[in-house]
Amino acid sequence: MPDTYFYRYDDFDRTLVAERVEQFRDQVRRRLAGELTEEQFKPLRLTNGLYLQLHAYMLRIAIPYGTLASRQLRKLAEISRKYDRGYGHFTTRQNLQLNWIRLEDAPDALAALAEVDMHAMQTSGNCIRNVTADHYAGAAVDEIEDPRIWCEIVRQWSTLHPEFSFLPRKFKIAITGSPNDRAAVRVHDIGLRLWKNEAGEVGFEVIVGGGLGRTPMIGKTLREFLPRDELLAYLEATLRVYNRYGRRDNLYKARIKILVHEIGAEKMREEVEAEYLSIRDSALRLPAETIEAIAHQFAPPVLPERPMISGRVEAERLSNADFALWLKSNVAPHRVKGYAIVTASLKPAGSPPGDASAAQMEGVADIADAFSQSELRVSHEQNLIFPHVAIDDLPQVYKSLAALGFAEANIGKITDIIACPGLDYCALANARSIPVAQRISTHFAGLARQHDIGDLKIKISGCINACGHHHVGHIGILGVDKNGVELYQLSLGGDVDFGKTAIGTILGPAVTADKVVEAVDSLVATYLDNRQDNERFVDTYRRLGAKPFKERVYAAV
């Protein structure tokens, strides 16, 4: 099977990761032998992505910019079966979390990951985390340039960067190469958007100071257009300014968004530009050959053009209503004629969003080998993507996914819910997320109704840290703990679409757990009663405001 369209570890990478595994093996041995206290060991295990959650250790594995080869997914399945309970959770940062890892097995799990050029470094701590990207990267019809080239350059620059290993807080970068933002770049510490200027040159819009969490902010554009070869100098300058002025006295005010908010975008720009000017012509300027060499690793697969119309697809469409809906919601246009991008829904009705068993991961890897050049992507919306599927193969891909339980025709619909692990797993959570998502998706399970409701993004977080991105959900749901009781705060109108990025507005008093489904049902009913033409839920909300939604919800609950 081809495996040529990915980042490739060189000897430096392999040595670094192998040494890190052995270093951690020794640290674990010393901890188990009592030679290290928990206070001494905790930062060491977190540096290797190993958290201690409510019930067990959790290993957060970095999936670089959400790009996976089938052999890597197969290895993740093997690791989950051998060292965990045989399933994993794909996260909103395109990573995979294994929830039941034993400390004594963690070094072996990391060694197994290294076999397929993966690791868990920089998935915790106040460093630059795994860079995220558009999950249609390398295939999207609207793509100006593959963002993974730049993700990989940022990955190489930021991995164990000595100056940025102890920032005031964690730091998240997202990159999109398309005008339709599928990477939520305006709600990251730094968002980068590739675009083409009037002269036909491709460069970056640099957006700084976005983020969700306790204080949600939409990022500010510091640079409208940055030449590509100056990317690392500009990033380094931004990180230096943050490292210098970011607050270390208050955990809740330590993210770069607070710095940008406090000093203002203009002052931030001045500081960054001054620093940038001093380093722009340093070794950080990317030579054309370096960019080309990395771009070569992400060269698109050779896909001979094929007919856009397939007799097999048309026959299946006419005979299978669910397949017809799946074509509408789970299949996106590809930039090569005769191909499509397919999203496998990890949100079957009533299931934990983003979870996949080892057998399912292996099944998905098999489908990728047979139909998608052995390539996969993980989306921040917690689904898996086959980027290069021939249109004529769609019926077979659908059937194979249906056998895995991943063919739900619900992408972008009300049951395609983002949810964090919540209080069932997470040591930081105040309330459960997954059971709430399960109840909503069970309630709205009918596909015809979901498609009638149309595009509607529900995002659920179990605490204010907002791993479930509730601030930018069309309907956001935040779990809170009030005197030991789980309550859920609803917000409306959040969005990450480019040009429409918005933080949702809280609707009113939080509702009890048993009223969440009823409340969502009331919101949907209000929309259906009031929508005009092809308005989406969020469009109707924007036109009418909160009042009719609020009245109906609080009359019902």
Added chain:
Amino acid sequence: MAKNLSGDLQVASANRLADGIVVWLDDAGQWTDRLEHAAIARDPRSAEILLERARAESFTVVEPYLVAVAEDEQGALEPLSLREKIRASGLTFEAIAAEAVRYA
């Protein structure tokens, strides 16, 4: 069933070092994965002593702390907070099995 919900009753809990699973300190000073075997402190002074014992026995566990519990007439224990209830009884939904391909 009548329960003592005063919050006066406490047990010592931690996560086991080797695998992270939830454990409680029993009367013999051993860490057990069964809440019903946990040693109960029934007043603030006993709770202080229990926590000291837990810390002294913390070689094989991570960061022991006290958990408020209720006790019914049969002596069954239940943590008061939802977080501790979930720690004691596990996930509140059914997780998928390794070989599951259809779990909806």
